[in-house]
Amino acid sequence: MTEHQRAASMRDVAALAGVSHQTVSRVINGHPSIRESTRQRVLAAMDQLHYRPNRAARALVTARSRTIGILSTSAAALYGPVSSINAIQDAGRAAGYFIAVAQLSDLRPESIAAGLDHLLAQSVEGLIVIAPQEVVLQQLETARLDVPYVTLLGGPASVQRELTVDQVAGARAATRHLLDLGHRRIVHLSGPLEWFEAQARVHGYRSELAAAGLAAPPSPEGDWTAESGYRLGREVLSDPEVTAVFTSNDQMALGVYHAAHELGRSIPGDVSVVGFDDIAEAAHYWPPLTTVLQDFTQLGRRSVESLVTEIEGGTEPSPVTLRPDLVVRASTAPPAQVRPPAPVA
Structure with missing residues (x-):
C-alpha cells in the first residue's frame, strides 16, 4: 500500500488537530475533561482524514465493547421487527454504541441458545430481545444473563423489562x-x-x-x-x-x-x-x-435509552407500555x- 493509500492513524489526527495522541484517544472514548473546542477540532480532523477508530483496539483499551445485541425472530419478513431494528440501530449509533443482530430461523431451545451465545461472544453490554414468544423468555431465564436486557413487542404482565405497545x-x-x-x-x-x-x-x-x-x-x-x-x-x-x-x-x-x-x-x-x-x-x-x-420507531428508541441508562450505571428498566392509535x-x-x-x- 502506498503512502497515499495508507489509512489515517490516530497520530495523523493528532498532528492535524495540533493535539497529543492521548487527547485524540480521550475524545474517541468520550472523556468528560476535554474542552468542547478541542473536541470539535479533533472531530473535524477525523472527518477530514476519514479516520475511523479501530473498534477492537478501543475495546482493549477501555475494556468495553460499546455493543448492544439484538435477538430477533423473523426479522427479515415482518414489518414490526424490521422497523424496531432500524430505530434501534439509529438510536444506538447516536448514543455511541455498535449494534449486533442475531436472527433466529426457528424457536428450538438450542437455536435460541446459539443466538444468545453468538451475541455474548461479541461481548455485548446489553441485549434487546424482539422475540415475543414464551419459549424465548424461558430461554432467557435459563441462560441467567449477566448483562442487562429489555424485551420488545409484547409479553405477559410478569415481564419486568418489557417495552411494548398495548x-x-x-x-x-x-x-x-x-x-x-x-x-x-x-x-x-x-x-x-x-x-x-x-x-x-x-x-x-x-x-x-x-x-x-x-x-x-x-x-x-x-x-x-x-x-x-x-x-x-x-x-x-x-x-x-x-x-x-x-x-x-x-x-x-x-x-x-x-x-x-x-x-x-x-x-x-x-x-x-x-x-x-x-x-x-x-x-x-x-x-x-x-x-x-x-409506533415501532419510538419503541426502538426508548429501548436503547432504557438499556444505555442501565449500562452506564443507572436504574434498571421499568415496564413501558405505549398506547396505539386507530x-x-x-x-x-x-x-x-x-x-x-x-x-x-
Missing part, C-alpha cells in the same frame, strides 16, 4: 370502531398464537365484543402473511352474515382484500376490513386501509342493512 387496547379500539359503525357479525383473523401479540389481539377483540353483549365467533389462525389472510378470508367471507373482518396485521388484511374481490364482495360496501400495524403501504391499499398504528380510512363503513338510503333524485 395490543389489547389496540384490538379493542379496532373492534369498537366496527361496533360503532353498526357491525354485529365481526370475525377476527388471528396471527400465530405462539406470539404474545396475537394472543393479546384475540383477547382484546373478544373482550370488546363481550362488553357489547355479543358472543365472539371463532378466530381462524393465520401466520402473518397475505397468503394466510387470503385463504382464511375465502372461508369467512363465504358467510354472507359476516359484514366485518378485523385482521391481526396489515399483510393479512391485504389477503382479505384479494379474497373479497374474488368473491364479488366490495370493500367497504359489503364488508369492512380493519388491519393492525399501519405499514407504509396501508394508506395505498384500495380502498385505503383502516388500521391500528404502532387510523380510520376508507375500508370501513356501516353495514348495508343499517346504511341510510341514498337520496332520491
Whole structure:
C-alpha cells in the first residue's frame, strides 16, 4: 500500500488537530475533561482524514465493547421487527454504541441458545430481545444473563423489562370502531398464537365484543402473511352474515382484500376490513386501509435509552407500555342493512 493509500492513524489526527495522541484517544472514548473546542477540532480532523477508530483496539483499551445485541425472530419478513431494528440501530449509533443482530430461523431451545451465545461472544453490554414468544423468555431465564436486557413487542404482565405497545387496547379500539359503525357479525383473523401479540389481539377483540353483549365467533389462525389472510378470508367471507373482518396485521388484511374481490364482495360496501400495524403501504391499499398504528420507531428508541441508562450505571428498566392509535380510512363503513338510503333524485 502506498503512502497515499495508507489509512489515517490516530497520530495523523493528532498532528492535524495540533493535539497529543492521548487527547485524540480521550475524545474517541468520550472523556468528560476535554474542552468542547478541542473536541470539535479533533472531530473535524477525523472527518477530514476519514479516520475511523479501530473498534477492537478501543475495546482493549477501555475494556468495553460499546455493543448492544439484538435477538430477533423473523426479522427479515415482518414489518414490526424490521422497523424496531432500524430505530434501534439509529438510536444506538447516536448514543455511541455498535449494534449486533442475531436472527433466529426457528424457536428450538438450542437455536435460541446459539443466538444468545453468538451475541455474548461479541461481548455485548446489553441485549434487546424482539422475540415475543414464551419459549424465548424461558430461554432467557435459563441462560441467567449477566448483562442487562429489555424485551420488545409484547409479553405477559410478569415481564419486568418489557417495552411494548398495548395490543389489547389496540384490538379493542379496532373492534369498537366496527361496533360503532353498526357491525354485529365481526370475525377476527388471528396471527400465530405462539406470539404474545396475537394472543393479546384475540383477547382484546373478544373482550370488546363481550362488553357489547355479543358472543365472539371463532378466530381462524393465520401466520402473518397475505397468503394466510387470503385463504382464511375465502372461508369467512363465504358467510354472507359476516359484514366485518378485523385482521391481526396489515399483510393479512391485504389477503382479505384479494379474497373479497374474488368473491364479488366490495370493500367497504359489503364488508369492512380493519388491519393492525399501519405499514407504509396501508394508506395505498384500495380502498385505503383502516388500521391500528404502532409506533415501532419510538419503541426502538426508548429501548436503547432504557438499556444505555442501565449500562452506564443507572436504574434498571421499568415496564413501558405505549398506547396505539386507530387510523380510520376508507375500508370501513356501516353495514348495508343499517346504511341510510341514498337520496332520491
